Amino acid sequence: MPIVQISLIEGRELEKINKLIVEVTKTVSESLDSPVENVRVIINEVPNTHWGIGGRPASEVRKSK
Template sequence: MPLIQINIMEGRPPEKVTELIANVTDTVSETLNAPKENVRVLVTEMPKTHWGIAGRPASEVRK
C-alpha cells in the first residue's frame, strides 16, 4: 500500500488540497500499477512560522 506524505505551507484553499490528493493518487496508481483504493496521501500544512527559508521563517520572507 503506497503512502505518500506531502508537506506544504498553510494557506491554500481546500479545493486545491483536494486536487493535489487526486492528482498524486492518479500518478502513483499509474506509475506503480497499484489500485487507487490502496494509495494513501497525507497532506500536512505547516504554519509559515515553522517553515524556514535561508535561515528565516517563511512568515518573514513571504509577506
C-alpha cells in the same frame, strides 16, 4: 500500499488540496500499477512561522517580497 506525504505551507484553498490528493493518487497508482484504493496521501500543513527558508521563517521571507 503506497503512502505519500506532502508538506505545504498552510493557506491553500480546500479545493486545491483536494485536487492535489486526486492527482497524486492517480499518478502513483499509474506509476506503480497499484490500485487507487491502496494509495494513501497525507497532506501536512505547516504554519509559515514554522517553515524555514534560508535560515529565516517563511513568514519573514514572504514579508520582504
